[in-house]
Amino acid sequence: xxxxxxxxxxxxxxxxxQGTILASNILAAVFSSAGYDVKKAEVHGMAQRGGDxxxxxxxxxxxxxxxxxxxxxxxxxxxELLEGLRYINWVKDDGKIVLNNHKIYPPVVNLGEMxxxxxxxxxxxxxxxxxxYVVEGVEIARRLGNIQAANVVLIGAFxxxxxxxxxxxxxxxxKSLIPERIQELNIKAFLEGRRALS
Amino acid sequence: MKKVVMQGNEAIxxxxxxxxVKVAAAYPGTPSSEILRTxxxxxxxxxAEWSANEMVAVQVAGGAxxxxxxxxxxxxxVGLNVASDALMTFAYxxxxxxxxxxxxxxxxxxxxxxxxxxxxWARFAKVPMLEPSDSQECKDFTKIAFEISEKFDTPVLIRxxxxxxxxxxxxxxxxxxxPNIPIGLDPKEAPxxxxxxxxxxxxxxxxxxxxxRLEEYADTFQYNVMEINDTRYGIISSGVSYLYAKxxxxxxxxLKLGMVWPLPKKLIEEFFKKVKKVAIxxxxxxxxxxxxxxxxxxxxxxxxxxxxxxxxxxxxVEQALKGNKFKPPKIRFDTSNxxxxxxxxxxxxxxxxxxxxxxxxxLFVFGDIGCYTLATSPPLEAIHTTICMGxxxxxxxxxxxxxxxxxxxxxxxxxxxxxxxxxxxxxxxxVAYNKGNSTTxxxxxxxxxxxxxxxxxxxxxxxxxxxxxxxxYEELGKALGVKSIRYVNPYNVKETMDIIREEVNKDEPxxxxxxxxxxxxxxxxxxxxxxxxRGYSVDEEKCRGCRVCLEINCPAISWIKQEGTTKDGxxxxxxxxxxxxxxxxxxxxxQICKFxxxxxxxx
Ligand SMILES: Cc1ncc(C[n+]2csc(CCOP(=O)(O)OP(=O)(O)O)c2C)c(N)n1
Numbered sequence: 176x177x178x179x180x181x182x183x184x185x186x187x188x189x190x191x192x193q194g195t196i197l198a199s200n201i202l203a204a205v206f207s208s209a210g211y212d213v214k215k216a217e218v219h220g221m222a223q224r225g226g227d228x229x230x231x232x233x234x235x236x237x238x239x240x241x242x243x244x245x246x247x248x249x250x251x252x253x254x255e256l257l258e259g260l261r262y263i264n265w266v267k268d269d270g271k272i273v274l275n276n277h278k279i280y281p282p283v284v285n286l287g288e289m290x291x292x293x294x295x296x297x298x299x300x301x302x303x304x305x306x307x308y309v310v311e312g313v314e315i316a317r318r319l320g321n322i323q324a325a326n327v328v329l330i331g332a333f334x335x336x337x338x339x340x341x342x343x344x345x346x347x348x349x350k351s352l353i354p355e356r357i358q359e360l361n362i363k364a365f366l367e368g369r370r371a372l373s
Numbered sequence: 374m375k376k377v378v379m380q381g382n383e384a385i386x387x388x389x390x391x392x393x394v395k396v397a398a399a400y401p402g403t404p405s406s407e408i409l410r411t412x413x414x415x416x417x418x419x420x421a422e423w424s425a426n427e428m429v430a431v432q433v434a435g436g437a438x439x440x441x442x443x444x445x446x447x448x449x450x451v452g453l454n455v456a457s458d459a460l461m462t463f464a465y466x467x468x469x470x471x472x473x474x475x476x477x478x479x480x481x482x483x484x485x486x487x488x489x490x491x492x493x494w495a496r497f498a499k500v501p502m503l504e505p506s507d508s509q510e511c512k513d514f515t516k517i518a519f520e521i522s523e524k525f526d527t528p529v530l531i532r533x534x535x536x537x538x539x540x541x542x543x544x545x546x547x548x549x550x551x552p553n554i555p556i557g558l559d560p561k562e563a564p565x566x567x568x569x570x571x572x573x574x575x576x577x578x579x580x581x582x583x584x585x586r587l588e589e590y591a592d593t594f595q596y597n598v599m600e601i602n603d604t605r606y607g608i609i610s611s612g613v614s615y616l617y618a619k620x621x622x623x624x625x626x627x628l629k630l631g632m633v634w635p636l637p638k639k640l641i642e643e644f645f646k647k648v649k650k651v652a653i654x655x656x657x658x659x660x661x662x663x664x665x666x667x668x669x670x671x672x673x674x675x676x677x678x679x680x681x682x683x684x685x686x687x688x689x690v691e692q693a694l695k696g697n698k699f700k701p702p703k704i705r706f707d708t709s710n711x712x713x714x715x716x717x718x719x720x721x722x723x724x725x726x727x728x729x730x731x732x733x734x735x736l737f738v739f740g741d742i743g744c745y746t747l748a749t750s751p752p753l754e755a756i757h758t759t760i761c762m763g764x765x766x767x768x769x770x771x772x773x774x775x776x777x778x779x780x781x782x783x784x785x786x787x788x789x790x791x792x793x794x795x796x797x798x799x800x801x802x803x804v805a806y807n808k809g810n811s812t813t814x815x816x817x818x819x820x821x822x823x824x825x826x827x828x829x830x831x832x833x834x835x836x837x838x839x840x841x842x843x844x845x846y847e848e849l850g851k852a853l854g855v856k857s858i859r860y861v862n863p864y865n866v867k868e869t870m871d872i873i874r875e876e877v878n879k880d881e882p883x884x885x886x887x888x889x890x891x892x893x894x895x896x897x898x899x900x901x902x903x904x905x906x907r908g909y910s911v912d913e914e915k916c917r918g919c920r921v922c923l924e925i926n927c928p929a930i931s932w933i934k935q936e937g938t939t940k941d942g943x944x945x946x947x948x949x950x951x952x953x954x955x956x957x958x959x960x961x962x963x964q965i966c967k968f969x970x971x972x973x974x975x976x
Contacts (some may be wrong), residue, residue, distance in 0.1 A: 190714065191716065194758065200541075203378045203541055204378065207376075207378050207543055212542075212543065213506070213541070213542065213543065214540060214541065214542045215376060215378075215540060215541040215542070216536055216539065216540040216541075217539055218404075218483045218484075218535060218539060225714075225716055225717045225719070225928055226714055226715055226716035226717070227714040234807075238542075239616045239617075239619045239620040239623075240613075240616045240617050240619075240620035240686075240687045241507070241536055241540035241542070241616065242536065242617070242619070242686050242687060243687075244621070244686070244687040244688050244691070245686070245687075245688040245701075245702060246688070246701075246702025246703075247702075257711065257712065258714070259715070260706070260708065260711060261711055262708075263705065263706050264702065264703075264704050264705060264708060265710065280716040280931055281712045281713065281715075282714075282715070282717060282926060283712045283713065284712050284931070285923070285928070285930065285931035285932065286752070286920075286931075286932060287931075287932040287933070287934055287947060288922050289712045289713065290712075292711065292712075296971050298706065302705050302706070331797065337430070
């Protein structure tokens, strides 16, 4: 298998409760099994209560910092549109963006005091042209029977960027992290997400 | 041996397990809580408990050490303030079985009430402190900390922080090896463990001599590592700050300190000899810098350029040391005005109606720390002080003494069940004893919710989830001398307001206990069963768009701008909307709607 020496930076963002941590655990399992050094950083605690959550995931031959340097993300994986836009400046010029086409209104929008930004995918396209991928994560997961699996749909879409990593490795890693009774659903979610982009 | 990806806290727990630890105690606190949780869930060989507070945790670990086993206590940074009284004197007595105290800092206060730098405790207590930077080091340093503890007869501090405790990286696993220390208590050792003045003075000499030996040891400590590369520039650093610096200046020379107290004088001297310009990169206080300057070295850069507040990051370190030459990445889109997304109380949370009631009563609320602190944010804005655990109860009493006759009816203290048991009992006893008249409200949600649902002495379960006795708050209040004790069901807003109003107006101490109010995420308490309906929806024919239901700040309720009229002809600017996916049917919005516009959905 061809190995990347350089460190690859994946920035994940979403809303507490969306399963960004599980998503990043899958990434850590996959890339460490593939023989890479990995580091992952996230903040637990207050963020679980519906606040914004971010995870920095890095892999390569040798990774030092657990945090990505501002402006150095190769990938942005956003589980919610506004939470994607919030971190647009973290991405490199030639970085790739995967957006879950899903809105969760923050309190100020609920209260009618501010508007939810419109056309977020278009804002991304303005700067990243063809490198913006919009995935119907929640719709796909809803069809499969549980919107909670949207995070794994996104991981499926994201997996396309790493053709050197075999599908089985992704599936094995998902199995190792998810309770048996929802494994089948999540593997389907992964495969649908993988097909959604390819 | 097997390699696995582990969180820093899990790796500390693994290190304790491999080091043969027999007793572990902790009080939860972000970012330290997973250490004890991991020990309780994964390693049955280790007795693991949630202690009532951090002071108790250190006492428990200290007692186990004196009985001859390896023992560990873990806590967040402010927890060590609570435990410091025990630490300062265990520093004199020393140990029998290794005694390690893990303290997890929180630069940037991701979820803390302050940003203190725990390294200062090591210098203050005259004990060694190790600082790991990633998960492998978390495990290795924990193991070696026990060896240092026994070899030098001292408690050892391990300092972690958010980005170490809550980062994951690869760890190579090892076997558990129990140390060869005779287990048992020996009365002849009393002079070592009984700190009366005569014995204190003896141990005092020992402490100074121990420090000298530790200083020498620091120079040879295997995790104080010198990396000589480009000799024009060098960085002295430790912990995660080292990783940030190494990331952005991989070709420079480094002195990475695994032990941040005491400092390795000879190594530092050698580094200054080998490298021309030496910078010190550390988060928070100029701890290393002050010490190294005091040794007489001229440093190139330190806190003159490295921020002394908040957490560091690779780009902050790069910017600090490159100065004008640092090129920040371009800002393509201004994100500063995007709608913010602060954390909020969950839909159906029992804290929400209680704080709504306090707000409607116009009370000044001496608050405390827990999920309920989220009631500080608008539009609830129903908490007016948050200092440290237990503080609200003492403060409400002080304020009532200051206000005198004007006091009753103006204020109350509110704190969670775990917080009450941690630090609320002495101040409540104090209210009764000193003839106060303040009201204390205990939010009994049957768990330590904020930090991730840990058990506590009122929850009825141990850390290993065995059923156990639970504190009876009413009996406790009576025993402390409080005569007026009431229960409220916070989901009944009107009744809750009536009872609180009565109690705060009394000229005697009151204790109000929330009942039937378990955390909405605590599955075993079946929190949803008591709700009559599965959810609520807005009747658009009746909603006048008055926004009263928005005052409770429920994530399920939003307001949509939309000019129109109700069925009976009232003009309105918008309507409320309830998100069915989020609503759990707590009925609080229905109770406060003045126009009967909120209707139940049958189960
Ligand atoms: C001295 C100290 N130890 C630990 C913490 C971390 N901490 C913050 S709130 C809290 C307890 C919250 O539990 P509870 O009072 O029951 O309120 P809940 O979150 O359940 O509403 C803890 C342990 C702290 N802030 N200070």
